[in-house]
Amino acid sequence: MEKLLLFDIDGTLMEESPTHTYSFNYVCEKIYGVKTDIESFPRHGMTDTGILYGLLKKQNIPEIAIKKKINEAFRAMEEYVSTNIKPADYALLNNADHVLKTLKEKKYVLGILTGNIQPVATIRIKKAGIEKYFATGGYGSDDIIRSKLVDYAMERYGKSIQKSGIYLIGDTPLDIKAAREASVNAIGVATGMYDTNDLKSADLVIENLKDENKLLEYLKN
Ligand SMILES: [Mg+2]
Structure with missing residues (x-):
């Protein structure tokens, strides 16, 4: 049976990107005209769409007004990140490249x-x-709800894969929740802000991607 492994980026494959994080404040001010404080907003494991709605609603921007300009906001975020990107924004976590290979x-x-x-x-x-390693993806611009991104990843892949052969690999309880909602397997990696105990409801929990053997052993079954 074909198996599809869907990797989260921040805290799983890479360090969190400072430029991407800061871009939320930039976008909220430029597109919606309000000052926001992304640093104090609990955002780990959320989709970018969800974070924008959360930040802007706190500033009393109505949902309809947020929605109206959401594509403009995505474009401003893309422009900001591509202009300001630096090595810290794509720093791979230990062994990520090797595991993927x-x-x-x-x-x-x-x-x-x-x-x-x-x-x-x-x-x-x-x-x-x-x-070069990735055949497909589901992204925070596809939907506000993380579990729905699984459907987008499957659709972009173009071939059908049984849910029992799909694995979500992430660093937060929200990744595990998304896997449960999408009826796929959950693998927790404790390299983000959560430890192995916080992620214990996953089907497999590893300390970091150096636990390659543990991951391979689990995937064989
Ligand atoms: Mg993450």
């Missing part, structure tokens, strides 16, 4: 499942040199 050699199908909007995810994985 090994999995690809073992014929697993790899994809991205990230809250980042598609152009931001794409520029980061290209800069990190890992774009």
Whole structure:
């Protein structure tokens, strides 16, 4: 059976991107005319669409007004990140490149499942040199709800894969929740702000991507 592994980016494959993080404040001011404070907003594991709605609603911007300009906001975010991107925005976590290479050699199908909007995810994985590993992706510009990104990743892949052969790999309880809602497998990696205990409801939890053998052993079954 073909197996599809969908990787989260921030806290799983890479460090969080400072430029992407800051771009929320830039976009909210430029497109919606309000000052926001992304640093104090609990955002880990959320989609970019969800973060924008959360930040802007706190500033009393009505949902309808947010929605109206959301594509403009995505374009401003893309422009900001592509103009200001620096190595810290695509710093791979230890062993990420090696794990992807090994999995690809073992014929697993790899994809991205990230809250980042598609152009931001794409520029980061290209800069990190890992774009070649991925056959598909679901992104934070596709939908506000993370679990729905699985459907987008499957649709972009173009071939049907059984849900039991799909694995979401992420660093937050929200990644696990998304996997449950989408009826796919959940793998937790404790390299973000959550430890193995916080992620214990996943089907497999690893400390970091150096636990390659544990991951490969689990995927064999
Ligand atoms: Mg993450």
